[in-house]
Amino acid sequence: MNTQSNRNLVVGAFRRQRYNLADVALVAAAILTLIFGEYYLALAAMVVIMAIFALSLDLAQGYGGVESLGHAAFFGVGAYAAALYALHVSSEPISGLLVGAIAAGLAGLLSGFAVLRTQGLTQLMLTLAVASLLYELANVAKSVTNGDDGLTGYDVDPVLGLFQFDIFGFTGFVYACVVLLLVYALLKKLVNASIGQTAQGIRENQTRMRMLGVPVERRLWLLYTISAAIAGIAGALSAQINRIVGLDSLAFTLSANVLVMLALGGPGRLYGAIFGAILFVLLSDRAAAIDPTNWLAVLGVVLILIVRYAPDGLAGLVSRTVGKRSAK
Amino acid sequence: MPNALSTFFILTIDGVSYGMMLFLISVGLTITLGVMRVVNLTHSAFAMIGGFIALWLMQTTGMHFFAALPLSVVATMAISLAMERTLYQWVYKSNPLGQLLMTIGMTFVITALVKNLAGPQIQTITLPPSLIGQLSFGDMSISTYRLFVLGTSVAVAAALWLCLEYTTFGARLRAAVDNPRMARCVGINVALVFSVTFAIGCGLAALGGAVGTQMLPLEPYYGLKYLVLVLIVVAVGGLGSLKGSLYSALLLGFIDTMGRYYIPALGGFIIYLAVLAILLVRPRGLVGRAG
Numbered sequence: 072m073n074t075q076s077n078r079n080l081v082v083g084a085f086r087r088q089r090y091n092l093a094d095v096a097l098v099a100a101a102i103l104t105l106i107f108g109e110y111y112l113a114l115a116a117m118v119v120i121m122a123i124f125a126l127s128l129d130l131a132q133g134y135g136g137v138e139s140l141g142h143a144a145f146f147g148v149g150a151y152a153a154a155l156y157a158l159h160v161s162s163e164p165i166s167g168l169l170v171g172a173i174a175a176g177l178a179g180l181l182s183g184f185a186v187l188r189t190q191g192l193t194q195l196m197l198t199l200a201v202a203s204l205l206y207e208l209a210n211v212a213k214s215v216t217n218g219d220d221g222l223t224g225y226d227v228d229p230v231l232g233l234f235q236f237d238i239f240g241f242t243g244f245v246y247a248c249v250v251l252l253l254v255y256a257l258l259k260k261l262v263n264a265s266i267g268q269t270a271q272g273i274r275e276n277q278t279r280m281r282m283l284g285v286p287v288e289r290r291l292w293l294l295y296t297i298s299a300a301i302a303g304i305a306g307a308l309s310a311q312i313n314r315i316v317g318l319d320s321l322a323f324t325l326s327a328n329v330l331v332m333l334a335l336g337g338p339g340r341l342y343g344a345i346f347g348a349i350l351f352v353l354l355s356d357r358a359a360a361i362d363p364t365n366w367l368a369v370l371g372v373v374l375i376l377i378v379r380y381a382p383d384g385l386a387g388l389v390s391r392t393v394g395k396r397s398a399k
Numbered sequence: 400m401p402n403a404l405s406t407f408f409i410l411t412i413d414g415v416s417y418g419m420m421l422f423l424i425s426v427g428l429t430i431t432l433g434v435m436r437v438v439n440l441t442h443s444a445f446a447m448i449g450g451f452i453a454l455w456l457m458q459t460t461g462m463h464f465f466a467a468l469p470l471s472v473v474a475t476m477a478i479s480l481a482m483e484r485t486l487y488q489w490v491y492k493s494n495p496l497g498q499l500l501m502t503i504g505m506t507f508v509i510t511a512l513v514k515n516l517a518g519p520q521i522q523t524i525t526l527p528p529s530l531i532g533q534l535s536f537g538d539m540s541i542s543t544y545r546l547f548v549l550g551t552s553v554a555v556a557a558a559l560w561l562c563l564e565y566t567t568f569g570a571r572l573r574a575a576v577d578n579p580r581m582a583r584c585v586g587i588n589v590a591l592v593f594s595v596t597f598a599i600g601c602g603l604a605a606l607g608g609a610v611g612t613q614m615l616p617l618e619p620y621y622g623l624k625y626l627v628l629v630l631i632v633v634a635v636g637g638l639g640s641l642k643g644s645l646y647s648a649l650l651l652g653f654i655d656t657m658g659r660y661y662i663p664a665l666g667g668f669i670i671y672l673a674v675l676a677i678l679l680v681r682p683r684g685l686v687g688r689a690g
Contacts, residue, residue, distance in 0.1 A: 132496075138495065138496060140499070185675070185678070185679050185682075188682055189682045189683075191495060192432060192438060192495065192634075192638055193634065193638070193678075193682055193683065193684075195438065195495070195499070196630055196631065196633075196634030196678070197634075197678055197682075199627060199630060199631070199634075200631060200634070200671060200674045200675050200678060201675070203627050203631070203671050203674075204668070204671040204672065204674075204675055207666070207667045207668040207671050208668055210666070210667070210668070211664065211665055211666055211667075211668045323623070323626070323627055324623070327503055330496075330499070330500065330503075331500065331503075334496070334500045338496075364511050364514045364515060365511060365515075367507045367508075367510055367511040367514075368507065368508050368511035368512065370504070370507050371503075371504040371505060371506070371507030371508035371509075371510075371511065372504065372508060373504070374500050374501060374503065374504030374507070375486070375489075375501050375504040375505065375508075377500070378489070378490075378493055378497040378498075378500050378501040378504070379489050379501070382493065382494075382497055
């Protein structure tokens with residue numbers, strides 16, 4: 072009897088937060104990686120970092136409908152902020168993450184002012200312009216950013232003063248996983264709270280939401296800022312775990328890649344972003360090792376096919392086929 | 400002795416010829432983006448295709464530069480027309496994000512193909528002797544090549560304008576743009592008009608790509624590397640406005656050239672600063688339309 076009510080308690084909490092089987096599968100995957108993937112922990116950490124980054128884009132784009140062709144701007148700002156903080160202020164990692172989040176959040180707040188006044192194509196161009204601007208700024212301000220060479224040679228203290236970063240990447244991976252878990256839980260709460268719900272309403276029909284009395288601009292601005300801050304966290308994590316920050320963290324390629332990850336996984340459902348990131352990073356790592364040129368061609372073909380045959384990404388494809396089967 | 404004034408004058412010529420080349424490359428995108436409402440991130444890859452075809456013709460057949468140019472334009476138009484009739488038919492049905500991803504996918508495929516065919520190195524087209532050297536005007540000397548680029552682009556821009564304003568095709572295109580449904584009702588084959596326009600836009604990009612290799616050298620990643628540049632020219636000009644594209648290409652080419660000469664420490668940063676400033680004041684671009 073007692074175990075039964077305990078079980079109900081767990082299931083109840085699970086339902087209340089709207090977690091589902093996909094979430095369980097992801098946690099299981101992380102644990103399995105830890106047990107069996109000891110040689111691939113650095114790669115696995117990269118997967119987790121990109122998952123956080125893709126989640127941040129999902130919040131802005133999948134939920135808010137804000138189109139971004141320059142999301143790497145926030146990843147890069149977070150990465151540079153964390154690296155500069157580690158170099159000049161303190162090598163404590165948690166505060167470094169916060170610094171990255173705040174810096175990127177500020178960048179989102181400021182650029183959001185310009186970006187969110189527009190829509191559609193102009194919005195895409197503006198996000199692109201912001202990212203290009205920051206890229207060139209980092210390229211030009213060599214005394215601060217080291218230009219092409221990037222920032223290296225900074226230390227990162229043990230996490231919470233307890234867990235030293237090791238050469239196998241064990242600490243790095245677990246650290247990134249914990250951050251991903253926290254970010255994921257936060258986003259899950261956020262998208263199911265009123266701000267997330269209104270954001271989806273804004274995405275579907277801005278005029279209607281405005282008529283209903285929703286402060287559309289302010290909501291989107293807040294959403295965009297949060298999204299930027301989370302991208303900054305991903306960047307800061309990357310800076311701390313990889314011990315190097317270069318111009319590529321601000322590059323157009325990264326913005327395009329994260330878009331691809333989200334499209335692969337499926338926007339507007341959080342776990343889609345994570346699946347997309349896993350798939351993209353693992354595949355491109357393997358393929359780049361074998362033949363980088365032809366991998367680019369394969370990636371291109373995959374993208375074309377995804378847009379043509381699975382516009383909601385793989386998650387959408389799965390839920391559509393599962394839905395069809397259960398409907399029968 | 401070049402004094403400050405003649406330096407400024409030479410820089411102006413450089414900036415304007417750079418801007419006119421940008422106009423050639425980006426004007427086709429103005430049409431696809433603003434008129435056909437397709438986010439075509441493959442556009443700058445067409446400039447690269449044109450450049451590489453010209454290069455290939457000159458290297459393998461020993462063809463003259465001036466013969467290779469029109470041939471590469473025609474070849475690129477044929478390729479773009481084939482793609483428009485097949486792949487882009489899928490893109491039209493998708494939303495902006497889907498178009499963006501699909502066309503970036505096409506760029507990836509083209510990049511990989513070019514890298515396999517032409518190798519990864521950076522290349523420029525060797526200019527014919529008639530375009531090498533300087534023309535002297537008093538105490539100033541201006542590069543013949545720059546003047547050639549300038550002349551070609553101005554001629555093309557003028558032809559484009561005349562074609563749009565004074566030919567039946569131009570009238571059809573303008574009608575199809577302003578009101579596609581009405582245009583269809585009066586018997587205009589809108590799809591065909593768009594296809595032809597798309598091919599012409601890609602042909603212009605090819606010309607710009609082939610002519611401009613001294614300024615934007617050819618390489619497999621060309622399509623991605625200069626995509627941002629092409630996109631901002633269109634965005635600053637105002638989507639769908641040919642006049643806007645011309646103004647913005649000239650302005651950005653001028654600002655970039657001047658910035659790099661007078662404030663070298665800031666390098667490529669100035670152009671983006673200008674873009675952001677312009678778009679903040681005029682989110683719809685210099686000659687932006689509503690909607």
